[in-house]
Amino acid sequence: MLTWEELENKCRNCYRCSLGQTRTNLVFGVGNKQSDILFVGEGPGYYEDMQGEPFVGAAGKLLDKMLASINLDRTQVYIANVVKCRPPQNRDPLPDEQKACLDYLRIQFLLIKPKIIVCLGRIAAQAIISPDFRITKSRGIWFNKKGIDIIATYHPSALLRDESKKRPAWEDLKSIKKKYEEVRNLQ
Ligand code: SF4
Numbered sequence: 001m002l003t004w005e006e007l008e009n010k011c012r013n014c015y016r017c018s019l020g021q022t023r024t025n026l027v028f029g030v031g032n033k034q035s036d037i038l039f040v041g042e043g044p045g046y047y048e049d050m051q052g053e054p055f056v057g058a059a060g061k062l063l064d065k066m067l068a069s070i071n072l073d074r075t076q077v078y079i080a081n082v083v084k085c086r087p088p089q090n091r092d093p094l095p096d097e098q099k100a101c102l103d104y105l106r107i108q109f110l111l112i113k114p115k116i117i118v119c120l121g122r123i124a125a126q127a128i129i130s131p132d133f134r135i136t137k138s139r140g141i142w143f144n145k146k147g148i149d150i151i152a153t154y155h156p157s158a159l160l161r162d163e164s165k166k167r168p169a170w171e172d173l174k175s176i177k178k179k180y181e182e183v184r185n186l187q
Pocket of ligand 1: 014016019021085100101
């Protein structure tokens with residue numbers, strides 16, 4: 001098993017898919033490597049690519065507010081993406097790009113050993129829960145894979161585009177808070 005340092009170096013030098021050719025910076029992931037809860041988005045956008053950090057633009061500010069609403073902040077959680085390099089023009093990462101990069105995310109799962117994974121948006125949910133996952137139909141439902149509780153909710157970008165999604169997202173956040181408290185109380 002790779003160490004964190006070895007994994008990050010491997011990703012920094014990765015050209016397993018074409019996104020490696022066009023990235024400005026790798027967006028490896030940030031946060032607490034001992035956290036019980038991991039948030040996974042889709043891929044870096046413009047600002048993330050410029051700064052090498054996930055969720056730093058408007059969607060990032062909203063994610064911070066979402067975390068604060070359940071008494072969490074970035075020092076308490078780990079945040080990563082399905083792909084670690086920016087897809088051009090912020091298009092969806094292609095299936096072969098996701099497949100190439102998911103190996104790295106899986107190693108991050110093994111290193112962090114989270115009890116809870118929150119998929120932010122359809123791409124993350126399809127990559128982690130099921131390829132036919134439909135976010136409008138199955139968000140807010142808990143799944144369990146290999147002992148990890150997994151849920152999907154709307155991506156913050158989707159909430160910025162469509163106000164009507166905020167209420168269901170809030171319901172999901174309350175469910176995530178409850179599950180996180182259960183997990184913490186069991187320790
Ligand atoms: S997106 Fe992932 S697999 Fe593709 S080049 Fe970047 S680190 Fe490698």
